[in-house]
Amino acid sequence: MNGDRVEIDGGIMEGGGQILRVSTALSCLLGLPLRVRRIRAGRSQPGLRPQHLSGLEIIRDLCEGKLEGGEIGSTEITFTPGKIKGGTHIADTKTAGSVCLLMQVAMPCVLFAASPSELCLKGGTNAEMAPQIDYTVMVFKPIVEKFNFTFNCDIKKRGYYPQGGGEVVVQMSPVKELSPINLTERGTVTKIYGRAFVAGALPIKLAKDMAAAAVRCIRKEIRDLYINIQPVREPDDQAVGTGSGIIVVAETSTGCLLAGSSLGKRGKNSDKVGIEAAEILLRNLKHGGTVDDSLQDQLIIFMALAKGVSRVKSGPITLHTQTAIHFAEQLTKAKFTVTKSEEEDPSKDTYIIECQGMGMINPNL
Numbered sequence: 001m002n003g004d005r006v007e008i009d010g011g012i013m014e015g016g017g018q019i020l021r022v023s024t025a026l027s028c029l030l031g032l033p034l035r036v037r038r039i040r041a042g043r044s045q046p047g048l049r050p051q052h053l054s055g056l057e058i059i060r061d062l063c064e065g066k067l068e069g070g071e072i073g074s075t076e077i078t079f080t081p082g083k084i085k086g087g088t089h090i091a092d093t094k095t096a097g098s099v100c101l102l103m104q105v106a107m108p109c110v111l112f113a114a115s116p117s118e119l120c121l122k123g124g125t126n127a128e129m130a131p132q133i134d135y136t137v138m139v140f141k142p143i144v145e146k147f148n149f150t151f152n153c154d155i156k157k158r159g160y161y162p163q164g165g166g167e168v169v170v171q172m173s174p175v176k177e178l179s180p181i182n183l184t185e186r187g188t189v190t191k192i193y194g195r196a197f198v199a200g201a202l203p204i205k206l207a208k209d210m211a212a213a214a215v216r217c218i219r220k221e222i223r224d225l226y227i228n229i230q231p232v233r234e235p236d237d238q239a240v241g242t243g244s245g246i247i248v249v250a251e252t253s254t255g256c257l258l259a260g261s262s263l264g265k266r267g268k269n270s271d272k273v274g275i276e277a278a279e280i281l282l283r284n285l286k287h288g289g290t291v292d293d294s295l296q297d298q299l300i301i302f303m304a305l306a307k308g309v310s311r312v313k314s315g316p317i318t319l320h321t322q323t324a325i326h327f328a329e330q331l332t333k334a335k336f337t338v339t340k341s342e343e344e345d346p347s348k349d350t351y352i353i354e355c356q357g358m359g360m361i362n363p364n365l
Contacts, residue, residue, distance in 0.1 A: 005033045005078065006331060011041025014323035017052045021105040022301055022324050024056060026331040028063045028081045028109045029305070029360065035078045047073040051097025051123060055105040058091035058119070062109050084364070086115030086174065093123035096164035098130035103153075103170060108301050111149055114364035116173040125158045125166035126245050131294055132261050133158070133168060134195055134247045139257045140298060143291070147302045148179035158199060158234055160243030161265075176365050180308035180357055181299070183290040187254030192218060192227045192281075194249055196274065198264075199234035200242030206270045207231035210246045213274030218248070221282050244270070246277045250285060258284045258292040287315030288341075288348040296353075300324035304334035307359035313341060316349050325353075332358040 008023045020036060027034040040046050048056070053070055056077065060067045063084045069077035091102045099121040110117040125133040131140065137153055145151075151172035159166025196211040198204060211229040218227055229248060244264030251257055260280030262273045284292040290313045291299065297320035303310040314321075317338055325336045334357050341350040 005035045008034060008036040008327070008330075009038055010036045011038035013326060014319045015042030016040050017049070017055075017101065018297070018320055018323055019327060020052055021055060021101065022327045023331060024059050024079055025105050025108045025301060026328065027079055028059050028065065028084060029112055030331065031081055032331065033078070033080045035076070037076045039075045039077065041075070047075045048077075049097065050095045051093045051101055054091045054093045054097065054123070055102050058089055058102060058106050059109060061089050062106065062113070084109055084113045086110065086113040086117040088118045088120065090120045091122065093164060096124035096127050096159065096161040098127040099123045099125055099166060099168045100131045100133060100136050103136065103168070104298065107151070107170070107172070108305060110172055111175050111178070112360065112362045112364070113174045116171065119170040121168045121170065123159065123164045123166060124161060125155065125168060126160055126243055126263060128161065128263060131298075132245060132247060132263070133166070135259055135261055135294065138247065138249050139259045139292070139295060143183070143257060143295060144299065144302060146181045146183075147306055149175045156238070158239040158243070160199065160241045163241050165240030174362055174365060176362050177360060178302060178306040178357070180306045180310040181303070182311050183256065184311050184313045184352065185254045186256055186288060186290050186313065187252040189222065189225065189250045189285065190253050192222070192225055192248065192250050194229040194247050194277075195232055196229055196246040197232045197234055198244045199239035202242055202244050204231060204233045206244055206264065207233065209270040210244070210264070210274035213271040214246060214248050214278040217275045217278035218282065244273070246274055248277050248281045250281060254290075256290045259294070260284065260292075284315065288345075288350045289314040293318055297321040297324045300328055303336075303353075303355040304328035304332045304357055305360040306357035308357060310355045310357060312353045314351050314353055317351055317353070321353070334358045
């Protein structure tokens with residue numbers, strides 16, 4: 001280890017917590033000391049929020065690293081990683097901060113640990129501006145496992161804005177290396193299914209209304225497919241607080257999964273929640289890519305770490321994805337290229353994200 005810290009500007013491009021997640025995970029994996037300045041400079045409340053701090057703390061604990069500047073509101077941190085070890089780790093945002101974002105930062109690291117890990121993540125399971133836990137289990141998990149690893153995700157308790165209180169336990173074993181993925185064939189949509197949920201003080205009727213509105217909206221575009229969206233009331237002993245929402249997933253003949261989701265909130269009509277999720281799904285189906293907007297950026301770090309060439313066909317490249325690519329290239333030897341997909345109907349806005357991965361080898365196995 002030389003004393004050169006990698007300097008990261010946390011205020012450029014997407015300018016949010018994602019820069020912190022990608023760069024600290026890679027710092028931990030590659031043993032690179034890091035300084036991140038101007039953290040979340042583009043946000044209305046700049047600096048670390050509780051969920052970002054929890055993410056940094058779990059990374060620090062995973063590798064017995066040193067973290068300076070780790071307090072709420074801090075706009076600069078330095079991080080010196082140690083050796084990644086397995087075992088049980090707890091991260092608690094103590095707010096409705098997203099457990100899925102905690103999973104995003106920790107998962108790449110524990111894949112290259114010395115022994116199996118159990119992550120106990122506490123906070124919001126269905127939070128705004130983050131993937132819902134249902135999306136993580138129904139879409140992210142089956143697709144990311146194509147990199148040749150598996151994990152178990154047990155939802156112990158659901159937690160909603162504003163108090164959080166959710167708890168998810170993730171178990172995974174380390175791997176020697178990750179395989180590249182090739183997701184370039186969309187195929188045809190074979191089924192559409194989903195889950196509309198209410199918890200706490202809300203009646204099941206709201207879940208039924210969200211589901212029915214989503215089905216009506218999808219029916220206008222896709223007439224001949226059975227659509228199965230289950231209305232669910234979360235058991236009181238498995239949910240903290242009051243919340244509602246919906247996720248709708250389309251599965252294709254080649255095993256692609258694309259989704260749309262939406263959360264209910266006070267004053268928002270339940271039909272509108274259902275329609276919003278359906279419209280996001282339809283928009284993702286229209287572009288012809290094999291992944292939806294929410295998955296695109298979450299695959300980048302795994303593509304960068306994998307051995308060999310990964311290719312993913314997507315719709316328009318999101319700012320989150322551009323940001324993830326920028327920092328993955330800055331910190332690893334991976335090379336990304338993004339090209340307009342040629343063979344498509346020219347009216348479709350489709351791209352191929354290709355990555356020559358760095359071929360990270362687990363030094364502990």
